[in-house]
Amino acid sequence: MATPVLHVSQLTKRFGDFTAVDGVSFEVKPGEILGLLGPNGAGKTTTIQMLLGLVTPSGGSICMFGLDLATHRETILQQVNFSSTYISMPQSLTVEENLWVVARLYGLSNIARRVHDIVKKLEMEDFRDKITRKLSSGQMTRLTLAKAFLTEPKILFLDEPTASLDPDIAHKIRALLKEERRSSGLSILYTSHNMREMEEMSDRIIFLQRGRIVAEGTAQEIAARFGKADLEEVFLKLARDSR
Ligand SMILES: Nc1ncnc2c1ncn2[C@@H]1O[C@H](COP(=O)(O)OP(=O)(O)OP(=O)(O)O)[C@@H](O)[C@H]1O
Ligand SMILES: [Mg+2]
Structure with a gap:
């Protein structure tokens, strides 16, 4: 079995x-797309911020590529x-200038x-x-996605990547994410409040x-476990039960 790209154990904040994040454990495998779903305030963004080292965990561990x-x-x-x-991002720079800044920060060649390629792709x-x-x-969202793709990462963390995009661009972004995963084995952890998108995109x-x-599993597994037709029905049940 492939070594996970990301291994999270008992993560707490x-x-x-x-307690915003309470003993969460999961893995992301190479080339896997993992969807993080949950109502407003569930702890999704806080989890991602800990994975990015922007928020210090109160407990638990985060390993990526086998390193702590x-x-x-x-x-x-x-x-x-x-x-x-x-x-x-620096607000007075142009879109391209901002991408150059990111590329230099990462020491890219x-x-x-x-x-040029990323501007064209997006x-x-x-x-x-x-x-x-x-x-x-929507343009700002595309700039932040371009920034994310530019450095050719092994794993991408996307917090509501398609939230402000029109349906046409959102469709293209989903296709791009799947293509990158297919061609370069990119792993993706992302959040979305769009249930159809979750079902379409997520391996798990x-x-x-x-x-x-x-709950954890494929969209079908989760729906079946709760005796519901789809993820949206599960979401409504769980979110309403908790309010
Ligand atoms: N710096 C902070 N100080 C205090 N509470 C915080 C802080 N950051 C987040 N929280 C709280 O932690 C909880 C989880 O927030 P988080 O942003 O992770 O939720 P989310 O799942 O991303 O929700 P949404 O779907 O609305 O984006 C919320 O109750 C939020 O108010
Ligand atoms: Mg959030």
Whole structure:
């Protein structure tokens, strides 16, 4: 069996006496797409922020590529990238300038070619010279995705990557994610509130509720376990039970 790219064990985050993530354990295998699902406030973003070393866990461990994030942070993060709405980029630079900054920070070679390719892949030609501050939210999302792809990571953490995209672009992004996984064995952990997207994209899904894993498996397995027709029905049941 392939060594997991990511291994999370008993991960916990407390904010004061509130526990946002409560003893969560899971793995992501090479080339696997894992969906992190759960109602608002379930602990998805907090989990991703811990995986990125942006939030310090209160307990548990995170290993990537067989290394412990607590002790091999720099080596690990070179091979990881992410996109989310909380990302901030220099607002007065253009889209292309921002991609150059990221490429230089990661010490990439062939920057001009890489930037050209990613701009083309994400159909960003129309706004490549726009000042970042002036981007629409969907354009900004595409810039953060471009930033994430640019460094050719081994694992991508995507926090609601398609939330502000129009259906056409969202469709293209899903196709791109699947193609990257197929061609380069990229592993992806992502969140979404779009149940159809979860069903279409995820090899496996982890359902978080109040910081705990309450269900795990393929979309079909989870639906069957709860005696529901699809993921949306499961979501409504679990979310409503918890409120
Ligand atoms: N810095 C913080 N201080 C205190 N509480 C926090 C902090 N960050 C997050 N929380 C709390 O932790 C819980 C989990 O938040 P998180 O952002 O991880 O949820 P989420 O699953 O990503 O939700 P959403 O679907 O709304 O994005 C929430 O109750 C939130 O208020
Ligand atoms: Mg969130």
